[in-house]
Amino acid sequence: xxxxxxxxxxxxxxxxxxxxxxxxxxxxxxxxxxxxxxxxxxxxxxxxxxxxxxxxxxxxxxxxxxxxxxxxxxxxxxxxxxxxxxxxxxxxxxxxxxxxxxxxxxxxxxxxxxxxxxxxxxxxxxxxxxxxxxxxxxxxxxxxxxxxxxxxxxxxxxxxxxxxxxxxxxxxxxxxxxxxxxxxxxxxxxxxxxxxxxxxxxxxxxxxxxxxxxxxxxxxxxxxxxxxxxxxxxxxxxxxxxxxxxxxxxxxxxxxxxxxxxxxxxxxxxxxxxxxxxxxxxxxxxxxxxxxxxxxxxxxxxxxxxxxxxxxxxxxxxxxxxxxxxxxxxxxxxxxxxxxxxxxxxxxxxxxxxxxxxxxxxxxxxxxxxxxxxxxxxxxxxxxxxxxxxxxxxxxxxxxxxxxxxxxxxxxxxxxxxxxxxxx
Amino acid sequence: xxxxxxxxxxxxxxxxxxxxxxxxxxxxxxxxxxxxxxxxxxxxxxxxxxxxxxxxxxxxxxxxxxxxxxxxxxxxxxxxxxxxxxxxxxxxxxxxxxxxxxxxxxxxxxxxxxxxxxxxxxxxxxxxxxxxxxxxxxxxxxxxxxxxxxxxxxxxxxxxxxxxxxxxxxxxxxxxxxxxxxxxxxxxxxxxxxxxxxxxxxxxxxxxxxxxx
Numbered sequence: 001x002x003x004x005x006x007x008x009x010x011x012x013x014x015x016x017x018x019x020x021x022x023x024x025x026x027x028x029x030x031x032x033x034x035x036x037x038x039x040x041x042x043x044x045x046x047x048x049x050x051x052x053x054x055x056x057x058x059x060x061x062x063x064x065x066x067x068x069x070x071x072x073x074x075x076x077x078x079x080x081x082x083x084x085x086x087x088x089x090x091x092x093x094x095x096x097x098x099x100x101x102x103x104x105x106x107x108x109x110x111x112x113x114x115x116x117x118x119x120x121x122x123x124x125x126x127x128x129x130x131x132x133x134x135x136x137x138x139x140x141x142x143x144x145x146x147x148x149x150x151x152x153x154x155x156x157x158x159x160x161x162x163x164x165x166x167x168x169x170x171x172x173x174x175x176x177x178x179x180x181x182x183x184x185x186x187x188x189x190x191x192x193x194x195x196x197x198x199x200x201x202x203x204x205x206x207x208x209x210x211x212x213x214x215x216x217x218x219x220x221x222x223x224x225x226x227x228x229x230x231x232x233x234x235x236x237x238x239x240x241x242x243x244x245x246x247x248x249x250x251x252x253x254x255x256x257x258x259x260x261x262x263x264x265x266x267x268x269x270x271x272x273x274x275x276x277x278x279x280x281x282x283x284x285x286x287x288x289x290x291x292x293x294x295x296x297x298x299x300x301x302x303x304x305x306x307x308x309x310x311x312x313x314x315x316x317x318x319x320x321x322x323x324x325x326x327x328x329x330x331x332x333x334x335x336x337x338x339x340x341x342x343x344x345x346x347x348x349x350x351x352x353x354x355x356x357x358x359x360x361x362x363x364x365x366x367x368x369x370x371x372x373x374x375x376x377x378x379x380x381x382x383x384x385x386x387x388x389x390x391x392x393x394x395x396x397x398x399x400x401x402x403x404x405x406x407x408x409x410x411x412x413x414x415x416x417x418x419x420x421x422x423x424x
Numbered sequence: 425x426x427x428x429x430x431x432x433x434x435x436x437x438x439x440x441x442x443x444x445x446x447x448x449x450x451x452x453x454x455x456x457x458x459x460x461x462x463x464x465x466x467x468x469x470x471x472x473x474x475x476x477x478x479x480x481x482x483x484x485x486x487x488x489x490x491x492x493x494x495x496x497x498x499x500x501x502x503x504x505x506x507x508x509x510x511x512x513x514x515x516x517x518x519x520x521x522x523x524x525x526x527x528x529x530x531x532x533x534x535x536x537x538x539x540x541x542x543x544x545x546x547x548x549x550x551x552x553x554x555x556x557x558x559x560x561x562x563x564x565x566x567x568x569x570x571x572x573x574x575x576x577x578x579x580x581x582x583x584x585x586x587x588x589x590x591x592x593x594x595x596x597x598x599x600x601x602x603x604x605x606x607x608x609x610x611x612x613x614x615x616x617x618x619x620x621x622x623x624x625x626x627x628x629x630x631x632x633x634x635x636x637x
């Protein structure tokens with residue numbers, strides 16, 4: 001049923017929809033002006049980020065739209081009616097559209113400009129599907145997962161599977177693996193055409209075993225989820241309420257701050273915060289390797305001779321560093337999950353707070369790393385088209401940094417069931 | 425590096441039988457007499473060639489300690505191959521095989537290829553489990569069997585590679601549905617059904633970015 005034509009832009013269809021939908025469209029427009037996405041503010045390189053910012057605001061706009069629609073959703077009967085209307089519309093469309101080409105092209109285009117286009121389109125079209133799927137779908141659509149999906153899913157195959165709702169939740173490691181494979185294919189094509197190989201984040205993340213640790217963490221998380229579900233099912237009355245309350249409280253504790261304050265921590269400060277947090281969690285994990293990796297990166301940057309190092313090498317190093325730092329961060333989250341599950345005396349609240357502290361500190365570090373590298377890229381004296389190229393490299397560094405941060409945040413989210421299991 | 429297939433393996437068995445050492449010998453060709461206890465699961469990967477095809481083995485080396493048992497169980501899913509290891513110098517590790525086997529069968533797919541491994545074959549003087557016993561157990565339960573030494577590297581390559589060969593044969597016979605990733609097999613990038621619009625797209629990206637991004 002997920003024909004390509006279902007991914008048509010929404011606007012033309014919306015006009016025909018009942019009033020409740022029209023209202024949503026208005027609020028969507030309001031949101032367009034307001035929406036920003038927290039995480040991006042703190043790098044403070046607004047000029048450089050213009051592309052990236054517009055990209056994210058597109059996404060958040062789409063998400064807000066989904067949220068609005070989801071929360072203010074009309075009653076089920078009306079939903080069903082809308083849904084039916086939609087389907088009919090789609091049917092007609094499928095007869096009139098010529099097929100895949102004009103749909104898929106913008107999404108396949110690699111440039112960021114194209115990506116934005118493809119993404120807006122996707123987010124908009126996705127939102128209709130989400131309405132019918134209900135609110136729980138929203139949880140499955142992480143802001144960032146969205147981006148990953150856009151960029152790396154040519155046939156939109158995964159997205160379709162992902163939105164089928166009846167199946168399992170989307171698996172981030174799988175999405176990343178697909179992204180990696182797609183990039184590898186593209187690199188092959190580029191090589192054939194004698195273009196320089198691109199630095200591929202997902203491949204590097206995999207090389208540092210980030211992917212497989214993430215996959216294992218997902219399995220662990222799922223196992224805990226299953227356990228929690230069966231506990232909830234076997235409880236009733238007051239016990240059930242208590243349990244539900246406890247689970248909710250933990251979830252609340254794990255809510256990440258919307259917007260980080262602009263922080264510029266020194267390596268020593270970061271080290272200290274990480275160590276304190278680790279001791280609060282009270283399991284044997286360590287961020288020593290992360291710190292020493294970061295110190296190596298800092299040394300490399302300090303010794304960097306911009307007269308010798310070209311922009312592509314610098315960009316390559318930036319992506320490599322981000323992938324490596326993120327892989328270590330995810331690995332330690334995975335270890336933390338395993339060790340928490342065999343820990344004898346759990347103190348869930350402390351663990352949650354400390355893990356949240358770890359998450360924000362690690363994403364701050366990612367932000368710092370991205371800023372350092374782009375500073376250097378900016379220093380490369382360049383003119384004309386070179387300048388443009390450097391700008392797009394910088395945008396890419398921030399793009400991958402945003403991805404890195406969301407993988408870290410996703411890893412943290414995966415730990416929530418692990419924390420919850422310790423409390424019930 | 426690209427590959428035709430990726431196989432997920434798990435290594436299971438009692439603590440101290442040499443699981444991590446087997447992995448290290450296979451991936452790094454070295455032996456480390458003293459090894460930290462594995463926490464949860466650790467990973468290794470290596471590329472091998474079977475029938476002219478590049479195959480990536482992604483190996484999940486699980487902790488043998490009882491405390492981690494329920495955790496490691498959750499990692500069995502989606503494995504195409506398992507190395508079930510005991511220590512020929514410790515009878516009790518052999519006695520626990522049935523429990524491990526039941527566990528593995530229960531938590532993974534029925535087509536998973538299981539290789540029984542009697543490790544530490546270099547310690548002949550301390551042997552407590554005869555080779556014939558291992559062979560008999562394997563025959564009885566439909567497993568492949570080998571004695572190995574992670575220390576001398578004897579049969580280590582063979583153990584990993586023969587398991588892969590069995591999996592590969594099962595794929596050829598159509599026993600494994602390679603499109604179902606719950607079977608622990610992933611098809612490599614170059615083997616995926618080609619999206620007809622893809623080359624065009626890559627070209628587009630190339631001319632636009634000129635190697636940026």
